Amino acid sequence: MADLTLLVEYKRREFLKVLASGASLAVPVELQGAETRVHVRRAADGRIDAFTGKIDMGQGLRTLLSQCVANELGVPVEEVRLVMGDTDLTPDDGGTWASLTTPETVPAVRKDAAAVRGGPLREPKEWTALGKPQPNLNGRDIVTGAYTYNSDVKVDGMWHGVVLRPAEYRAKLVSADGQGVVREGDFAGVCAPTLAEARALAGKAKAEWAHEPLPALDKMIAAFKAEGKPPVENNQVRYPPLIRRGDAEKALATAAQRKSLTFTLAPIAHAALEPRSAIASFGDDGRLTIRCGKQAPFVVRAEVAKAMGMKESDVRIIVDMPGGGFGCKQRSDVEVEAARLAKASGKAVRVEWSRTEEFVWSYARPAALIETETGVDASGKIASWRQRNYNAGAPGLRPPYDFADHSNEFWATRAPLRQGSYRSLAATGNNFARESTIDEWAAALNRDPLEYRLAHIADPRLKSALEMAAQRFGYKGRKAGVGLACNLEKDGRMALFVECAMEPFRILRMTCVADFGAALNPSNLQNQVQGAIIMGIGGALWERLEFDSTKQLTTRLTNYRVPRFTDVPVMDVHIVDRREITPAGAGEAGITLTAPALAAAIFSLTGKRTMSMPMLA
């Protein structure tokens, strides 16, 4: 009976999720039919089995969701057997993206666990496993090398596949000939019992491509404005493309002073350390099983099924946890390639992308053009605000500031590059433009940038984060080289202070205070926020994919600079734990602070505002 109740609840939740998901409606969310798709159940041996469609790519979800189950059932965290990311076994909890596990999956899992116990959710004061540092359950396997990533998996009788690629970035396959060449649409590849043999076949194969030219990056970004389409207001979607209050145009027209600023962002790569791979095999029953390292197993299943002309129920995706994702491992690619070769050969086939394939054939964080048109009243307060993001997206458009009249807009456009998800999506660019604009006003009006921000913030938790960070940093009597930024992103309140020096440029120290509500696993939360800020250093200062008129030129890690040990400053990242406040997801938001804080520090040192990311390349 309990199981039936859970099933009904699960179906209801799925239905609501489909209704609420807006843009993600394009992703078919189906009830799986199997009558056991619960998050938690007591197994025959008395232990607790838990199931989630989410995956762990380093953000600590195995540990966090095990804590949730343990907390409601009063069992040790280590005793929870948690199955993650297997489309035959787990519920579809949506992709592991957009910092949604904490706000969506944590309550779902806790509720199902509480139902197994037969009681209400435990109140924060009764928590046993949540709200305290829980060592990562993968830790011992990670430090001993026993942890298995998809690239470590082998299956019996496994062959190896190699995909034929054009030299040019945008190309259609005209013809492909050679021994063992499998062709399907623009796909052509070969497979053989060993990788060396597969490479030899690929080397002998002849593929002809018709390529299209690429515009230069600056022309591409300039074209965004010409091609951009104004947003249509829709507040039912996760990322509304138009967020407004009052009449920004009218308020701008009557402003005492105005500023027009234009910011740009280059496309960048995720450069997750583990290249993607997949092993596909067809069973005697015709079912296709794919082991891969992707963030959204149910999305990959739907896409593979469509590409292969199969029913979703005939495809099983099993995720081996990826060595870094950051948004680049969401959609199917290597899975379909392995499946096509497996189908043609009748073997289990493994395909692994090279680092060059990772750079060129995955998607990039979108390039962006962002304009702010803002005005202050006679007292210097920002009274009118219009922000337009071309191409990058709507996330992070909502200002944390109390502007009387504002309009924050995402103008969709067409880009000739493969672009897609990246940690925090467009929120990084939107906060770069917004915080830099605030900083410009503070400088123009000769106001202290901290005091000027505080004068525009109504949210007491964000104010408190800024004030606490200022104190920890020792901001009072600020000197040259200091910059700051804040944000209220995905319900997290954060402030970052940095100190930099020039000749050569270096970051000396960073202080961050972050308030995501209740800290369910404080140590892991600190690691995630600190890591996001560090990742942001690369996009802020150096990272940019380079192209010529036909090819992507960035193909190797040796010509793509990401943050290294000597780039990372001394850091003080402090988590505010508000036990009574529903926690927000924290995997992404920290990255939005880095670029504007560094831009402010550079401005403080040079008197020049850097308007383009990356700022030093």
Place this chain on the structure above:
Amino acid sequence: MAKLTFTVNGTRRTVDAAAGARLIDVLRDGLGLTGTKPGCREGTCGSCTVLVDGRAVRTCITPAAGVAGKRVTTIEGLATGAKLHPLQQAFLDQEAYQCGYCTPGMILGAAGLIARNASPGEQAVRQALDGHLCRCGSQPRIVQAVRAAAEVMRRG
């Protein structure tokens, strides 16, 4: 194929190695030691680092033939039975990882440093590990972990 004999994690092994094979492929495919991680396959990211005669080397650019007769230590060979090496224990204590993919190479890179410098300061750790990428951004914790482990090792 040529026979290649070397000592891996204290055991003498003989494996087949194709002409031009890299050490990483012999370790992972020939010996099943998958703790050695491929990242860039051009010596830039450090994730495939192991110790060869006590020195940290990048196995993706090291010809397998070059380790004939030498002692190779991979992440699988650091612990003594159930007792973790001080570096492994320090990484575990500090949770100096997120996805963990860079961790084996990072630990062995740090072991190579401590073999040369028993008491590395913060800058020495950063300089020594500068060729090791951690895309998750665990660098501050890694620096702490390496220094803590060095201290444990000094105390014996």
